[in-house]
Amino acid sequence: MNTESLEQTVLHLPMQQRAELAHKLLLSLEDQNEAEVAEAWHAEAARRSAEIDKGLVDTVSAEEAHAAAHALLR
Numbered sequence: 001m002n003t004e005s006l007e008q009t010v011l012h013l014p015m016q017q018r019a020e021l022a023h024k025l026l027l028s029l030e031d032q033n034e035a036e037v038a039e040a041w042h043a044e045a046a047r048r049s050a051e052i053d054k055g056l057v058d059t060v061s062a063e064e065a066h067a068a069a070h071a072l073l074r
Contacts, residue, residue, distance in 0.1 A: 001009075010021060027034055051057045060068075 010018065013021070027037065030037060032040070048057075052059060
């Protein structure tokens with residue numbers, strides 16, 4: 001099976017299966033294993049939480065974030 005036919009097959013999978021496959025493919029490009037990636041995300045979440053708690057950053061509602069993301073995709 002070549003890349004083009006594989007791509008067509010994968011794009012017809014249900015969204016959840018495509019997301020899981022995309023996650024696995026992205027992890028395969030990393031030098032870190034899944035546990036190390038999870039730890040890095042935990043550290044990033046803790047850092048961002050501390051910034052919010054200290055008032056160093058402003059927060060936005062989910063609706064505002066969605067609208068901004070949607071505007072970027074136009």
